[in-house]
Amino acid sequence: MVRKAKVEFDEQAPDGFDPANPYGDPVAMLEMREHLVREKWIQIETAKILRDRLRWCYRIEGVNHIQKCRHLARQYLDATRGVGWGKDSRPPELHGPKKDLDD
Template identity: 80%
Template sequence: MGRKKTVEFDENPPDDFDPNNPYADPVAMLEFREYLVREKWIKIETAKIIRERLKWCYRIEGVNHLQKCRHLVEQYLDATRGIGWGKDHRPPELHGPKKVENQAE
């Protein structure tokens, strides 16, 4: 008996929620809000788990952590990009690091 590779939830957003008129059905609006909060917490906790694995990898690999833990760094950066409170309405390209353009050519 082994661990599952992914966690699956059967929770879906409410079917009767209308984003064009959110106040038409207050119960569906609250269910949709709970769904969004639940999904955000799942993303935050996933990032925490990856961070713990990354700490462990850094400790174990020592000076070779740049090569051996690169995949975890990429997973952690992908997991943390766009999550957090207050970033809901910004486009995803604004969540990552700023791009520097080459001035001197």
């Protein structure tokens, strides 16, 4: 039995998925959903790692943390933009029609 030296992951979106007709191929639709969930979890875990590094930097640097940890704070803020499972983290075209409050 031969083991692979490196584990390889398929990091690309499924080939048969058509965004114009997402329900045309149910298998591709489920694969696309799994792909989006996997990418979202990667973003969340990356933000957690950066948060831990920033917390460590704040503790080590003490009163100089504003200058010394600025690069980590910027990375953390960039990593947390658009991350989450709520409706607001999706692109605007996927939000659906807006409902008027006057109706």
